[in-house]
Amino acid sequence: MKVFTDYLSFNTSKRQEFIRITDEVAAIVKASGIVEGIVLVSAMHITSGVYVNDWEDGLIHDFQVWLEKLAPAGLDYRHHQTGEDNADAHLKRTIMGHQVMLPITRGKLDLGPWEQLFYAEFDGQRKKRVVVKALGVDG
Amino acid sequence: MKVFTDYLSFNTSKRQEFIRITDEVAAIVKASGIVEGIVLVSAMHITSGVYVNDWEDGLIHDFQVWLEKLAPAGLDYRHHQTGEDNADAHLKRTIMGHQVMLPITRGKLDLGPWEQLFYAEFDGQRKKRVVVKALGVDG
Amino acid sequence: MKVFTDYLSFNTSKRQEFIRITDEVAAIVKASGIVEGIVLVSAMHITSGVYVNDWEDGLIHDFQVWLEKLAPAGLDYRHHQTGEDNADAHLKRTIMGHQVMLPITRGKLDLGPWEQLFYAEFDGQRKKRVVVKALGVDG
Numbered sequence: 001m002k003v004f005t006d007y008l009s010f011n012t013s014k015r016q017e018f019i020r021i022t023d024e025v026a027a028i029v030k031a032s033g034i035v036e037g038i039v040l041v042s043a044m045h046i047t048s049g050v051y052v053n054d055w056e057d058g059l060i061h062d063f064q065v066w067l068e069k070l071a072p073a074g075l076d077y078r079h080h081q082t083g084e085d086n087a088d089a090h091l092k093r094t095i096m097g098h099q100v101m102l103p104i105t106r107g108k109l110d111l112g113p114w115e116q117l118f119y120a121e122f123d124g125q126r127k128k129r130v131v132v133k134a135l136g137v138d139g
Numbered sequence: 140m141k142v143f144t145d146y147l148s149f150n151t152s153k154r155q156e157f158i159r160i161t162d163e164v165a166a167i168v169k170a171s172g173i174v175e176g177i178v179l180v181s182a183m184h185i186t187s188g189v190y191v192n193d194w195e196d197g198l199i200h201d202f203q204v205w206l207e208k209l210a211p212a213g214l215d216y217r218h219h220q221t222g223e224d225n226a227d228a229h230l231k232r233t234i235m236g237h238q239v240m241l242p243i244t245r246g247k248l249d250l251g252p253w254e255q256l257f258y259a260e261f262d263g264q265r266k267k268r269v270v271v272k273a274l275g276v277d278g
Numbered sequence: 279m280k281v282f283t284d285y286l287s288f289n290t291s292k293r294q295e296f297i298r299i300t301d302e303v304a305a306i307v308k309a310s311g312i313v314e315g316i317v318l319v320s321a322m323h324i325t326s327g328v329y330v331n332d333w334e335d336g337l338i339h340d341f342q343v344w345l346e347k348l349a350p351a352g353l354d355y356r357h358h359q360t361g362e363d364n365a366d367a368h369l370k371r372t373i374m375g376h377q378v379m380l381p382i383t384r385g386k387l388d389l390g391p392w393e394q395l396f397y398a399e400f401d402g403q404r405k406k407r408v409v410v411k412a413l414g415v416d417g
Contacts, residue, residue, distance in 0.1 A: 001140040001279035001415055003314035003407060007381055008328060028215065036142035038272060038317055040180055040379050044390030046331045052237060053185045053229055058217035062226050063233075070209065070348065078336035087198055087340050090331055094341075101179050101240060103272040105324060110270055112183030131388055133381040134314060135274065135413065137140055140279035158352045175281035177411060178316055191376060192368055197356035201365050202372075209348065235372065240318050240379060243409040244283055249409055251322030274413065276279055 003052035004032035012124030037136015042099035047123035049096035089122035143171035151263030176275015180241035181238035186228035188235035228261035290402030296400035322378035325401035327374035335393040367400035373396015394395035
């Protein structure tokens with residue numbers, strides 16, 4: 001059994017930003033040498049998420065409008081009594097999910113035709129990390 | 140360490156349909172020969188999900204009514220400018236989740252008394268797949 | 279490869295209660311002897327969840343208010359025709375998620391600075407369990 005770990009770093013210019021990371025994770029899987037297994041991709045911060053969905057700008061816009069409706073910024077959240085202003089970011093990332101497990105089959109990410117992996121930042125403009133941990137057997 | 144992979148296929152007659160798949164995944168785990176480990180069950184399409192909850196028709200109805208309220212069909216989604224009409228299906232599957240990891244203990248799915256596994260289709264009437272990948276040690 | 283399994287038990291005094299379990303899971307990981315791998319932490323009941331977020335009472339209050347808005351108790355749910363009264367608990371746990379995978383690196387949970395693990399009970403006052411299953415390589 002082999003376990004391989006790497007990290008991705010982000011520092012977005014906007015507070016909220018969705019970034020495709022399929023290729024970065026595929027490169028880590030290739031570097032791992034694992035041919036059959038799984039890879040965990042998980043946000044290490046509690047105001048960002050990781051999710052699988054469509055690589056289509058219109059849908060990404062729809063996601064962001066929808067999240068603003070379900071978990072609005074600017075409400076009188078109790079969390080803000082600590083001096084924070086990002087309670088909505090904690091809620092939004094909860095809707096999107098903060099981690100995924102991707103299957104590795106014959107040395108590659110075993111994804112369906114439209115599956116793309118995204119990092120979803122809801123409180124950016126500072127350094128954030130994602131852990132990528134692959135487990136499996138090598139060739 | 141052993142890794143075992145299989146796939147389930149679906150082609151629902153209705154656009155939205157929830158299908159119990161606990162037995163199908165249990166059979167794959169049995170075929171794998173793995174006695175201690177985990178199994179990833181993950182939708183390979185971005186308008187369907189996989190979730191664990193109650194096998195009770197009333198609750199399944201409640202889930203569907205609730206999802207329609209949180210992520211309605213028929214709104215003026217930007218994704219629809221591409222010719223698609225299924226933006227709500229992408230949102231609904233995000234609420235339900237698109238994958239689960241189930242523990243395998245003593246050769247069987249290690250589930251609580253009421254845990255049942257479901258495939259949730261939100262844009263069916265065409266072929267869809269779910270990947271089932273088990274990892275662990277055999278007997 | 280090593281696989282190590284344990285269970286946590288809960289019997290909350292209130293119907294709804296969020297309980298931090300980071301230390302309990304860290305202790306299980308230490309007991310497992312696994313130095314590189316992952317650990318699955320998954321609710322075995324369908325009216326409770328497991329999630330990663332902030333250890334801050336104000337935010338926990340915000341989560342609970344928010345869930346009550348998105349998935350209210352006391353509606354005329356069809357599930358209640360079976361005699362149950364907890365349909366909202368099934369929905370709330372779906373929003374929060376019912377399981378997480380945590381990375382194990384150099385023998386410890388590989389968490390970001392603010393990541394804390396919680397058990398979220400939505401229909402307590404009775405015994406519930408969480409399965410903790412660690413996979414990986416030992417030292």
